[in-house]
Amino acid sequence: MKDIKHYINGHYVGSASGKLFDNVNPANGKVISKVHEAGREEVDAAVQAAKAALRGPWGKMTLEQRTAILHKVADGINARFDEFLEAECLDTGKPKSLASHIDIPRGAANFKVFADMIKNVPTESFEMPTPDGTGALNYAVRRPKGVVGVISPWNLPLLLMTWKVGPALACGNTVVVKPSEETPTTTALLGEVMKDAGVPDGVYNVVHGFGGDSAGAYLTEHPLVDGFTFTGETGTGEVIMKAAAKGIRDISLELGGKNAGLVFADCDMDKAIEGTMRSAFANCGQVCLGTERVYVERSIFDEFVGRLKEAAEGLKIGPPDDAEANMGPLVSLKHREKVLSYYQKAVDDGATVVTGGGVPDMPAELAGGAWVQPTIWTGLADDSAVVTDEIFGPCCHIRPFDTEEEAIQLANSLPYGLASAIWSENITRAHRVAGQIEAGIIWVNSWFLRDLRTPFGGSKQSGIGREGGVHSLEFYTEMKNICIKL
Ligand SMILES: NC(=O)C1=CN([C@@H]2O[C@H](COP(=O)(O)OP(=O)(O)OC[C@H]3O[C@@H](n4cnc5c(N)ncnc54)[C@H](O)[C@@H]3O)[C@@H](O)[C@H]2O)C=CC1
Ligand SMILES: O=C(O)/C=C/C=C(\O)C(=O)O
DSSP states (O other), X not given: OOEEOEEETTEEEOOTTOOEEEEEETTTTEEEEEEEOOOHHHHHHHHHHHHHHHTSHHHHSOHHHHHHHHHHHHHHHHHTHHHHHHHHHHHHOOXXXXXXXXXXXXHHHHHHHHHHHHHHOOOOEEEEOOTTSOOEEEEEEEEEOOEEEEEOOSSSHHHHHHHHHHHHHHTTOEEEEEOOTTOOHHHHHHHHHHHHHXXXXXXXXXXXXXXXXXXXXXXXXXXXXXXXXXESOHHHHHHHHHHHHTTTOEEEEEOOOOEEEEEOTTSOHHHHHHHHHHHHHGGGGOOTTOEEEEEEEGGGHHHHHHHHHHHHHTOOBOOTTOTTOOBOXXXXXXXXXXXXXXXXXXXXXXXXXXXXXXXXXXOGGGTTSOOOOOEEXXXXXXXXXXXXXXXXXXXXXXXXXXXXXXXXXXXXXXXXXXEEEEEOSOHHHHHHHHHHSOSSEEEESOSSOOOTTSOBOOEETTEESOBSHHHHHHHHEEEEEEEEEO
């Protein structure tokens, strides 16, 4: 059986401890590969390599040379598209039809977009008077932050990891990546692409393992890491933030959400159903931007619930290779336990189960997989944990509202503030409501429509900082002002 090693200083290396853990295919519960678990020794080697690489050929390259290499990385992902696709789908169980349109193309785009952007975004310059009349000139330059620790999750593994690594490298940093223990393969494979593209050794490093008391914690505790970027659960974000405080290291956190969809009676119902379907069930509901709370204006509530039920029941659940399938399994049986505990809680709290609520019947060869039914509830109280906690499964609760003010108040009622979707053909209303929603990302009559130049991140407990566009460049560089007395 294949084993997945760390990628340190341009070489694949195993763990000194010999500790390995299983990488499981969530579609059938079978072990796909064995993964080396990093101890402090491997994490230290990766960080030292990253530090040294800052002073090596990478640090001396011109912007043109560096960005040309990043284009080659993107081309390398595209050239090995099928291998990345196969690996991502085996690790996550997601349909190939989804990963081939979203995960893998975005993996490549994340390098191209930021390689081009860093060449074109200006820095500021100010002329100033001085008492002697000669004046002075201030100008700002960007310098890499240094070694960036990238801790990434399992839901969109290649997409979210490269969303951080792409701009970090474009800005001249070096990285140590700790991918999720659930989905190590594409991050490991990217090492080969980096090598072939001419990325110098030590610039891209990968250590595998778990979070607490394992590779994740060892990385955040390492004093030579200059900043951290993390996507994942809010509680984990708090732990990483504490670790980053030691040594005053910068952080960018994209955390959980319990996002609201607001559906007004003046919406285009077809669009609202199609968009809410995707936002609740795409990637088996494992998207931090997904909608788990849907608020619908009372006059169209019954119609909306009926049509979303019909759409959810039309989803085809199946393994990655099933070309008809548009919903895969959850990432693991452990995660399914969590999701099913909320399915049970909904019943205990008196929900009406509109559809789903359990585990689908699957053929014998898939019986060991982490399958769940897409699920819709109505009738829960606003303070039920099902309505307030991020479940991260293919489910949503739908509740009626009577006024625009009530809809806004409901949307803003939780400590999360990541994303929201507004469905209304009245653009004046949509604009007014969008301005009052406490979230970092608002979609109007759409969902997950992404322009990589835009600010991306959450407010309240959904994160700190923004990435995307110039905001990524801000995070991955130190701005230095140079003042020349003329
Ligand atoms: N994109 C998102 O917003 C995601 C949200 N989640 C949410 O989090 C819940 C739990 O899933 P997990 O995989 O446990 O998420 P998590 O937030 O614990 O894991 C994400 C990454 O952080 C690492 N990590 C965990 N603890 C760490 C620590 N103390 N120090 C450094 N790194 C650490 C993990 O190894 C993984 O690479 C899910 O049920 C879901 O609700 C999970 C994954 C992605
Ligand atoms: O960058 C994107 O387009 C997607 C981001 C999605 C997440 O951050 C998530 O699901 O965690």
